[in-house]
Amino acid sequence: MxxxxxxxxxxxxxxxxxxxxxxxxxxxxxxxPDFRSPSGLWSKYNPEDFYFHRFLTSESSRKTYWKMYKEFFKALHQAKPxxxxxxxxxxxxxxxxxxxxxxxxxxxxxxxxxxxxxxxxxxGNARKVRCLSCGKNYTSVEIEKWLERGIEIPLCEDCGGLLKPATVSFGQSxxxxxxxxxxxxxxxxxxxxxxxxxxxxxxxxxxxxxxxxxxxxxxxxxxxxxxxxxxxxxxxxxxxxxxxxxxxxxxx
Incomplete structure (x- = not known):
């Protein structure tokens, strides 16, 4: 060494x-948590649910997406360099x-x-969450609080549009x-x-x-x-x- x-x-x-x-x-x-190791997040979730078009078109996939992110946010907000x-x-x-x-x-x-x-x-960066319709920005800390209150699919307070972490999903460039x-x-x-x-x-x-x-x-x-x-x-x-x-x- x-x-x-x-x-x-x-x-x-x-x-x-x-x-x-x-x-x-x-x-x-x-x-x-990582995604691809034997104990990573893809061992708990089906990656097919995380394609961008599924997020846009399937309420079930959005619920699964945010369930995973609720878990991810908890680790993210406790993490230190x-x-x-x-x-x-x-x-x-x-x-x-x-x-x-x-x-x-x-x-x-x-x-x-x-x-x-x-x-x-x-x-991208999971600490940032953005409305896909009007572009309003939220922090992951804000959205984690919503998820902890039982909201399954967060929606924009201003326009009711879909919120999504500012990360690149499967199918996005x-x-x-x-x-x-x-x-x-x-x-x-x-x-x-x-x-x-x-x-x-x-x-x-x-x-x-x-x-x-x-x-x-x-x-x-x-x-x-x-x-x-x-x-x-x-x-x-x-x-x-x-x-x-x-x-x-x-x-x-």
Whole structure:
């Protein structure tokens, strides 16, 4: 392990524009449930109920959707940034962080102190809830209170429209402005570290390879193997927060 850390430390010393690409494995240490592991949320719910068109057209699917989010909100509002999030903040403080590109929807990078403009949320942010009709915004804290009071399908107070967390559901496109910024940063960085991601969900999963093709060093830190392990400069099968904090000890 020490050799891995020394190699990564060398990459970080040389790098001037570091992109951290984070997946669900980063936030599970904060108590945020993931979706795809054997004990993840998809083991409790049918993913078919979470397609955007089902949300729009099926009252039953909307009830299931909000039942899941009631559970998710509880974990979200109790969660605190962990070592991986704090490591990103250290990189920001020492002037090496180019941006964070995240598949996570929990807002914990911002909670750790990363400026909003440097966090590119490919799949949205569950702390924000929006009316699909009039665009009125709510917080997840507000909506959790409604769900706790027994409301099964929250509706907009102003127009009666459907409310939905500002996250990307199956069948919805990623926000193109965010995706373009992420691709630009991957293309122009000199080091990309993919942490806690299985790299299976596209188009987000293609971003580390874009960085590699553009000449950057690419490191994967993930507990489980990924399809790209043999295509990158360094692959570490350990907890991302632990590895990053150990690597940054002498740099910060």
């Amino acid at each position: 020490k050799n891995y850390i020394d190699v990564l430390k060398g990459y970080l010393k040389e790098a001037k524009k570091v992109v951290i690409f984070t997946g669900a494995g980063v936030s599970t240490d904060s108590g945020i 962990n070592a991986a999030h704090h490591a990103c903040k250290i990189l920001f403080d020492i002037g090496k962080l180019y941006c964070v590109i995240t598949q996570n929807v929990d807002g914990l990078h911002q909670e750790a102190g990363i400026p909003e403009e440097l966090v590119l949320e490919l799949h 990623l926000p193109q402005d965010v995706l373009k910024k992420a691709e630009f940063c991957a293309h122009t960085c000199d080091l990309l570290i993919a942490a806690g991601s299985s790299l299976t969900v596209y188009p987000a999963a293609g971003i580390p390879l874009l960085a590699k093709r553009s000449g950057a060093k690419v490191v994967i830190i993930n507990l489980e193997p990924t399809a790209y392990d043999d295509s990158v400069d360094l692959c570490i099968r350990e907890n991302a927060g632990f590895i990053l904090m150990e690597t940054l000890k002498d740099l910060s």
